[in-house]
Amino acid sequence: MNLASPLLTDLYQLTMLQGYFDREMHAEAVFEFFVRRMPEQRNFLMAAGLEQALEYLETLRFSAEDIAALEELGMFSPAFLRWLEKLRFTGTVEAMREGNVFFADEPILRVIAPLPQAQLVESRLVNILHFQTLIASKAARCVLAAGGRQLVDFGMRRAHGSEAALLAARASFVAGFSGTATVLAKPLFGIPIFGTMAHSFIEAHDSEVEAFEHFMHSHTGPIVLLIDTYDTEIGARRVAEIAQRLRQPAIHSVRLDSGDLLSLAKNVRGILDSAGLTGIRIFASGGIDELEIERLVGNGAPIDGFGIGTSLDVSEDCPALDCVYKLQEYAGRPRRKRSTGKATWPGRKQVFRRHCSSGRFDGDCIALASENLPGQPLLKTVMRNGARLDRPESLPSARQHARDELERLPAYLRTLGQADTYQVDVTGVLRRLARDVDAEFH
Amino acid sequence: MNLASPLLTDLYQLTMLQGYFDREMHAEAVFEFFVRRMPEQRNFLMAAGLEQALEYLETLRFSAEDIAALEELGMFSPAFLRWLEKLRFTGTVEAMREGNVFFADEPILRVIAPLPQAQLVESRLVNILHFQTLIASKAARCVLAAGGRQLVDFGMRRAHGSEAALLAARASFVAGFSGTATVLAKPLFGIPIFGTMAHSFIEAHDSEVEAFEHFMHSHTGPIVLLIDTYDTEIGARRVAEIAQRLRQPAIHSVRLDSGDLLSLAKNVRGILDSAGLTGIRIFASGGIDELEIERLVGNGAPIDGFGIGTSLDVSEDCPALDCVYKLQEYAGRPRRKRSTGKATWPGRKQVFRRHCSSGRFDGDCIALASENLPGQPLLKTVMRNGARLDRPESLPSARQHARDELERLPAYLRTLGQADTYQVDVTGVLRRLARDVDAEFH
Numbered sequence: 001m002n003l004a005s006p007l008l009t010d011l012y013q014l015t016m017l018q019g020y021f022d023r024e025m026h027a028e029a030v031f032e033f034f035v036r037r038m039p040e041q042r043n044f045l046m047a048a049g050l051e052q053a054l055e056y057l058e059t060l061r062f063s064a065e066d067i068a069a070l071e072e073l074g075m076f077s078p079a080f081l082r083w084l085e086k087l088r089f090t091g092t093v094e095a096m097r098e099g100n101v102f103f104a105d106e107p108i109l110r111v112i113a114p115l116p117q118a119q120l121v122e123s124r125l126v127n128i129l130h131f132q133t134l135i136a137s138k139a140a141r142c143v144l145a146a147g148g149r150q151l152v153d154f155g156m157r158r159a160h161g162s163e164a165a166l167l168a169a170r171a172s173f174v175a176g177f178s179g180t181a182t183v184l185a186k187p188l189f190g191i192p193i194f195g196t197m198a199h200s201f202i203e204a205h206d207s208e209v210e211a212f213e214h215f216m217h218s219h220t221g222p223i224v225l226l227i228d229t230y231d232t233e234i235g236a237r238r239v240a241e242i243a244q245r246l247r248q249p250a251i252h253s254v255r256l257d258s259g260d261l262l263s264l265a266k267n268v269r270g271i272l273d274s275a276g277l278t279g280i281r282i283f284a285s286g287g288i289d290e291l292e293i294e295r296l297v298g299n300g301a302p303i304d305g306f307g308i309g310t311s312l313d314v315s316e317d318c319p320a321l322d323c324v325y326k327l328q329e330y331a332g333r334p335r336r337k338r339s340t341g342k343a344t345w346p347g348r349k350q351v352f353r354r355h356c357s358s359g360r361f362d363g364d365c366i367a368l369a370s371e372n373l374p375g376q377p378l379l380k381t382v383m384r385n386g387a388r389l390d391r392p393e394s395l396p397s398a399r400q401h402a403r404d405e406l407e408r409l410p411a412y413l414r415t416l417g418q419a420d421t422y423q424v425d426v427t428g429v430l431r432r433l434a435r436d437v438d439a440e441f442h
Numbered sequence: 443m444n445l446a447s448p449l450l451t452d453l454y455q456l457t458m459l460q461g462y463f464d465r466e467m468h469a470e471a472v473f474e475f476f477v478r479r480m481p482e483q484r485n486f487l488m489a490a491g492l493e494q495a496l497e498y499l500e501t502l503r504f505s506a507e508d509i510a511a512l513e514e515l516g517m518f519s520p521a522f523l524r525w526l527e528k529l530r531f532t533g534t535v536e537a538m539r540e541g542n543v544f545f546a547d548e549p550i551l552r553v554i555a556p557l558p559q560a561q562l563v564e565s566r567l568v569n570i571l572h573f574q575t576l577i578a579s580k581a582a583r584c585v586l587a588a589g590g591r592q593l594v595d596f597g598m599r600r601a602h603g604s605e606a607a608l609l610a611a612r613a614s615f616v617a618g619f620s621g622t623a624t625v626l627a628k629p630l631f632g633i634p635i636f637g638t639m640a641h642s643f644i645e646a647h648d649s650e651v652e653a654f655e656h657f658m659h660s661h662t663g664p665i666v667l668l669i670d671t672y673d674t675e676i677g678a679r680r681v682a683e684i685a686q687r688l689r690q691p692a693i694h695s696v697r698l699d700s701g702d703l704l705s706l707a708k709n710v711r712g713i714l715d716s717a718g719l720t721g722i723r724i725f726a727s728g729g730i731d732e733l734e735i736e737r738l739v740g741n742g743a744p745i746d747g748f749g750i751g752t753s754l755d756v757s758e759d760c761p762a763l764d765c766v767y768k769l770q771e772y773a774g775r776p777r778r779k780r781s782t783g784k785a786t787w788p789g790r791k792q793v794f795r796r797h798c799s800s801g802r803f804d805g806d807c808i809a810l811a812s813e814n815l816p817g818q819p820l821l822k823t824v825m826r827n828g829a830r831l832d833r834p835e836s837l838p839s840a841r842q843h844a845r846d847e848l849e850r851l852p853a854y855l856r857t858l859g860q861a862d863t864y865q866v867d868v869t870g871v872l873r874r875l876a877r878d879v880d881a882e883f884h
Binding site: 003004005007008009010011012013014015016018019020022023025029031069070072073075115119122123124126127130131134154156157158159160161162163164165166167181182183184186187193194195196197198199200201203204206207214215217218219221228229230257258259310314315316319320321323326327330335336337338339342441 | 445446447449450451452453454455456457458460461462464465467471473511512514515517557561564565566568569572573576596598599600601602603604605606607608609623624625626628629635636637638639640641642643645646648649656657659660661663670671672699700701752756757758761762763765768769772777778779780781784883
């Protein structure tokens, strides 16, 4: 499957393009990507996916095979298809950095380009920005709950397909995870990878002890032994016995994957400590989300790290954001949709963020980009004439930015429960513009 | 991104493989894929994704680039990597057909292969089967609710990445959708594609009437006009006026995408009918799921078709299934995991389904494959020695099977609310085997 084909789009983008082409509607259009409503389950969102969005725009082109597939549909004129074959993205992109915290109605990316280009890219741009932003926003909650304990993405198998698995590893790493179990994320993104053993490894041996000894014999790096296949506490005693007998220092940790993790972790810690194995760490996995991390940490579970799978990779409590990519200006005139419950703010906008003296966020203001307001403007130009202005931001740099952002979150937004709404104002200039646009278009 | 790389797996698969390689544990292993628990939101599940699973197994191989990436990790022995380079899948696969209805604990796919092969493929096989089964199961509920009305997948933009978008189009088509808006699904899978226009098309024009006329001028096929950008009922009157003025027969339908769809559809129908335009159909979209379809259809909304987006493509009310791929036999001896709350049935199993005289399902029985029970056995051999026994099943054939399955569903399982549990028995032979395995392994 050539997933990078520009045919990964909605059919209406192409039928609209044929319409724009026929009427020569190539004037400059401005579209913005934003989340319409905060999900109940989130107190803030974290932007991610800009790198893949820019890659997509830079490499956008219709291959001969793509054009042939469109020809076969019998819906498009030959002149239009010849024009499509030459189409490249030549526009400007302004965006927030990956790892940036943001809220409803705040644009995190703006595309300024001839109308057909800016229109065509809608479906895939939303697809790219939505997913990584969704996962980074979920992962950031796990990071807040874990209070510095190690977090590893274990979710590949139940992520929604291959790309979701890889981009979930990337987005959670940006948000502060230590790494992932997904091997391909290492050569692709340079993300640290972690692995242990599965229950099937234990079960394929005639006894658990034999399986542990065999695994330790085959591996030289830090060993993680899975101890819950038959009985977690018996498993812990077996590990203690082996470690003492073999004087094996390479057992880095034991992994618990089922049962009541709070009491099991305490009992396992006791068994290991009694055997003098205070250095062996406890790693927990199995249906864990940020609420469970908070419960375990809050109750003093002696757990040093967590593997987070399904709840992270599908953002289980909130598997989609109400995000859109909307036309805000065409041919120099601001525009907006005002469908019931879905009205948007017209024009090119900037988000200005104020900070307290402590560095914490103190309120945002959405304004026209031409306004000059106090606070830090969050959108910067990252692409012009279809070319990036800078080299791609490195993942460690985006990750550091995310860490800084989480430190600057007001205390009340750090809770996992529903918090008071963060203050986001809209300037009077923008409100007046919306009224003017409504009077003009109908 | 080469998403087809076998490095799209969990690291522990490879560390376990190194262990199996070192000990020459190449005896035959049997793994089964099944869903452990029915989600509260589903009364039945629908199998999908077998075709992609078999494709994955047939083409599994480590490229020189993959081996180099593993070498760089410094975790694997040179002998193991040389062996990995030659690894191919040479096993047997037994599976249910795509479109088959199934329930908790029923294996839908079994892999019989040398232990390292059967182990390695776990992560990606689960990733493939989980997602399409998840989507087909959700889509089947929409099909039941729609009572024959047209359903189109509109979810690409909020699907979790590119592969999810394409496979959601495929799985929902199997379950009975008419098609998708995702263009690439046509050349890839031969799925019919549908398209209308976006609000931005309307907004880019100086008036809604101009936008409608322009679109109709540019397109020869069946036209769908989006009428909710400014005011849905005014939009409908404009369509009526244009249709009467131009005597334009090509307006196939109008699309409503916001507001109270029930009252709007009735009013729009009235406006069109008063103008003698009884042939123009009404298509609805915008945050619709199967419960909303049921409400609209139940209240007599004159809607002829639905576009289903986010709720379908992320299976919003249930974004993951509790599915697993578990070792059930190794070297001729049945095995099982018995971790708290996660115990499995050992051995190679078959599902026998009984039918009433009406053809409806009358209860299933999970048995050892060697048992001979009344009813239809649901798993068949589809691959042997790594090669398919038959040509891939065509999508229309799988879709017809899904339709037949939905017709055979007992009435009480067709409700969208939580129904009584369908009867799934486990034979005494299988229960005794589980006890015997527990006595043997610990």
